[in-house]
Amino acid sequence: MNISKESRDFLDRLSVYLFASGKNEKEIREITGELEDHLHEAEQKGKSVEDITGLTAKQYMDQIAKEMPFDKMGVFKYALVLIFGSIAFYVMGDAINGTMDYSWIILIGLPVMILFYGVMVARLFKYTAGKVLSKKKEFTLLLVMSGVPLAGMGGVVFLEKFIGDTAVSLGTTGRMVGFVLCALILIGISIWSKTPIMIILPIVVFVPQYFIERSSWSEETQLMMIGMIFPIGFMISLGISFLQIWRKERKQIA
Numbered sequence: 001m002n003i004s005k006e007s008r009d010f011l012d013r014l015s016v017y018l019f020a021s022g023k024n025e026k027e028i029r030e031i032t033g034e035l036e037d038h039l040h041e042a043e044q045k046g047k048s049v050e051d052i053t054g055l056t057a058k059q060y061m062d063q064i065a066k067e068m069p070f071d072k073m074g075v076f077k078y079a080l081v082l083i084f085g086s087i088a089f090y091v092m093g094d095a096i097n098g099t100m101d102y103s104w105i106i107l108i109g110l111p112v113m114i115l116f117y118g119v120m121v122a123r124l125f126k127y128t129a130g131k132v133l134s135k136k137k138e139f140t141l142l143l144v145m146s147g148v149p150l151a152g153m154g155g156v157v158f159l160e161k162f163i164g165d166t167a168v169s170l171g172t173t174g175r176m177v178g179f180v181l182c183a184l185i186l187i188g189i190s191i192w193s194k195t196p197i198m199i200i201l202p203i204v205v206f207v208p209q210y211f212i213e214r215s216s217w218s219e220e221t222q223l224m225m226i227g228m229i230f231p232i233g234f235m236i237s238l239g240i241s242f243l244q245i246w247r248k249e250r251k252q253i254a
Contacts, residue, residue: 007039017061017129024071086114088182095179100170109156
């Protein structure tokens with residue numbers, strides 16, 4: 001259906017806002033589909049989005065969000081995917097490095113940190129969807145957010161050095177099995193989400209890390225380079241995923 005760029009952007013932002021608010025995907029599609037019909041009819045009469053909603057974009061999004069029930073099972077599903085995907089990524093790195101020893105600090109702290117990060121990302125998406133921000137500001141916020149899991153993991157590892165005793169330790173066979181399981185989990189998540197980020201991210205992070213650790217550079221230089229790999233790799237993977245999604249949307253509109 002042909003609608004203006006302003007209306008299309010509004011529908012896209014509304015979808016993100018509702019999704020970040022924990023609403024059901026099917027219901028979101030139904031609501032945005034109905035609203036698209038109304039917007040199309042209104043534009044034929046020379047009316048704008050605010051003429052239809054009677055409110056500002058943010059006010060209308062808040063109103064719709066309050067009327068829709070919270071999708072507990074959907075949020076639980078995405079929380080599990082986030083936790084398993086992040087843990088698989090973390091454990092895969094340990095399997096490559098050959099050090100799969102975990103204390104209770106890691107076993108408990110890592111999932112908690114991941115959930116905290118997930119909540120922050122949802123709030124960021126909700127914030128950016130409710131406001132009209134420049135692409136530069138959105139990119140900056142996303143870049144800053146990409147450093148949160150790195151800082152959080154650093155805090156957990158730092159705490160472990162002082163009060164963490166090894167609770168689980170895996171040998172060579174365990175590391176091989178763990179690596180295969182983690183790879184399958186990441187591939188499965190990429191297939192399920194229809195984005196390659198969980199396949200690309202380990203490649204752009206662990207392959208350079210492997211060669212850096214075996215280089216002749218000083219330890220300080222290696223640590224600095226490795227510290228830069230994750231945020232850079234994250235942004236590359238995210239950019240490729242966004243490009244893939246954008247191409248699919250363009251094909252659907254064409």
